[in-house]
Amino acid sequence: MIVSSLGHLIIEGYGVSLRKKRGRLLVVSSEGKWEFAFKNLREIIITGKASISTDLLKALAFNGVDLIVTTYTGTPLVRLVPARAGGTVRNRVEQYKCLEDGRGCIIARDLIVGKGRNQASNLRYYSKARSSPSESRELYEKASMIKELVEKLKNYEPHGDLRVCREEIMAYEAQIANIYWDAMKIVYGEYGFRERLKKPDIRESAEMDIVNLSLNIGYNLLAGSLWKYVLRFGLDPFMGFLHAERPGRLSLVYDLIEPYRPILDRFIASLLRTNTLKQGLEPKKLAVILREKYYKDFLNYKLKYRGRKYRLETIMFLYVEDLVSFLIGRKSHVSTPYIAW
C-alpha cells in the first residue's frame, strides 16, 4: 500500500479489505491496519485484489473521493461513478460544438505544439548532458529540426473540417515523432531500446524491452490521471479533437496526455539512469515500482505553468480547467505545460 502526499492511496497485493469505520476509511491487510480521514484522500487506485464494502462506496461518492480499479500496468478498467457526477452539461455541449465549428482544430494544434515543444526540450536537455560530442551534436540538431516543425505548426491556420485538420496536424506529429524517437535511441539505447513500440511483447522480451514497457505503463498512468479531471469537469472522455472517435476509446483523454508524454519520457530516463528500473525485472514488479514513483514523485514535480510554479498534478487540474475556459470562450488557446531543458 502506498499513500502519496497528494492523497492517492494505491492498494496492491492480495486480501486487502477496505471499509468505513467511524466516518473514516479503514484498510486491513495481512501487514496491518490503517485509517484515513476522507478529507485527506483524493483517489483510491486498486491494482491488487481487495474487497470493498458498499458503505465505503457510498462514503467515497459522498466525499468526492474517486475509486478506480486498474490492471497491474495501470490500464483503467472500472471506475466508481456517483449518481450526481457529470451533472454539468454545459461543458460537454461546448465540447461538442468545438468539434464542428473549427475550434476543435485549434485545440488539436495546441496539443501537438505543446508535445513537440517538450520533445525538443528533452533532446536539448540530453544534448547538454552527453559526453560524446557527436551524440551531443546529433541530439541538438534533431531538437532544432523539431523546433522548426513546431514553429511551422504554430502558424498552421485552423479550419472548419476537423477530419482534414486532424490529418494535417497528425502528419506533423508523425514527422516530429520519427525525429524524436530516432534521437531518443541515444538516450535509451544503453537499456536496449531500438524503436518505440506500443505493444512490446512482455512475455518473451521483457528483459530487452524495459524502455517500451515502462513508457507504456507510464502513459497508462497519465491517462488515468487525466481521465479523472475530464470527468470532474463534466467533459465527455470519448469525444476527442485529435484522436478520432472509436467505440470504447477515451479519445479526449488520449488527446490531453500528448504534451505530458515527453515529461514522462524524461522521468523514465531518470529512473533508468539511477537504476530504479532494472533490466530483468518482472513486468509486474516493474509496474509496482513505476506506479509508486509516479504517484510519489512524478505528480509532485514542480513545473512552471501559466506563470507560476505548481505540482504536476495541480497543473493537470488547471490544464483541464484551461481547456474548459477555451471551450466556453474565455480563452483563445489552450495552455500546455512546458518542461524546460
Added chain:
Amino acid sequence: MIVSSLGHLIIEGYGVSLRKKRGRLLVVSSEGKWEFAFKNLREIIITGKASISTDLLKALAFNGVDLIVTTYTGTPLVRLVPARAGGTVRNRVEQYKCLEDGRGCIIARDLIVGKGRNQASNLRYYSKARSSPSESRELYEKASMIKELVEKLKNYEPHGDLRVCREEIMAYEAQIANIYWDAMKIVYGEYGFRERLKKPDIRESAEMDIVNLSLNIGYNLLAGSLWKYVLRFGLDPFMGFLHAERPGRLSLVYDLIEPYRPILDRFIASLLRTNTLKQGLEPKKLAVILREKYYKDFLNYKLKYRGRKYRLETIMFLYVEDLVSFLIGRKSHVSTPYIAW
C-alpha cells in the same frame, strides 16, 4: 436476496459478501451460499450492506453486468462504470443537436402525450370497476377532460425554442396532473391519500402517507431502470428535453419515466388493494416489499408496444432504442408504451 427471472439480483440485509469464484458470482450471507453464471445476470442492485471483491468488479465490467448501489428507497447513489462504457459518441451528439434544432420539442411533447394517455386510461379503468355510480362518473368525466387535453397537446406545433416549448408543454402536464391526482383521491383515498407529495415526511406520518411513500419509491425504481438503458445506448443522462438542466439532475432519465409513472400508479393501487402494502409498515420494510414486487412482477408485466406484446423491461429497452432511432433520423416520433384500461 432476490433474483428475478430477468436476471436482476437484489442484495439486501447485512454482511453479504460478493466475489468471483471459478468464473461465476458467489454470494455468501448468513443465510447460505449461492452461485450464478454471469451470462444469467443483467444487473446487481445492492440496497443493503455488502462487500464486493475487485476481481468481481472486473468480471462484471467484462461481462456487461451492471452494478448499482442505492438507498433503501431505491435512489441510485453509485454505479459501477466500465472504462469502455459510453463509447458511442454519435447518439450523444444527436441528443445534443435535438436540444437546439426543434426536435427536442417533439420528444418533450410525445412524452407528455404518452403520460397523459396512460393517466386517462387509469381513470377509465377505475371508473369501470367502481361500485359507487357518482365516483364512477367523476372518474369517467375526469378521464375525458384529460383525453381532451391530450388531443390538444398532440396537435401542439413544436418550435425551435426549447425553453418556451418546454414551458408550454409543462403547462399542459400540470393541468392534466391536477385533474388526475384529484381523481386518484377516489382510488387511493381509502389508504389515507389526500394529495400528491414528492417528499412525504417519512418520520412522522409514515402510516398515513403510505401512498405517497410507495409512489416515490416506485418512481425511484423506474428511474434506476431507465438510467441503465440511457447509459447503455450512450446517451447523456443529464441532458433532458422536458426537464431543464440542473447540476446533478438526471434530466433525461426523469423525462423518460414520465409515460411509465401512471403504469406504476396502477401497480401500487393493485398492491394496496391486495393488502401487499399495509398501513403501519415501516418505510424500510415497505421499500423491501416494493423492490421485490417491482423486479419480480412489475418488470415482467406484458404490454403491447409497437404492435407486439413484450415484458415491461423489454419495452423499456425498445423504448430507449426508439428514442435513439428518432435522434438519428430513422423515426418521426418517439413511441411511448400504452397501458390499456
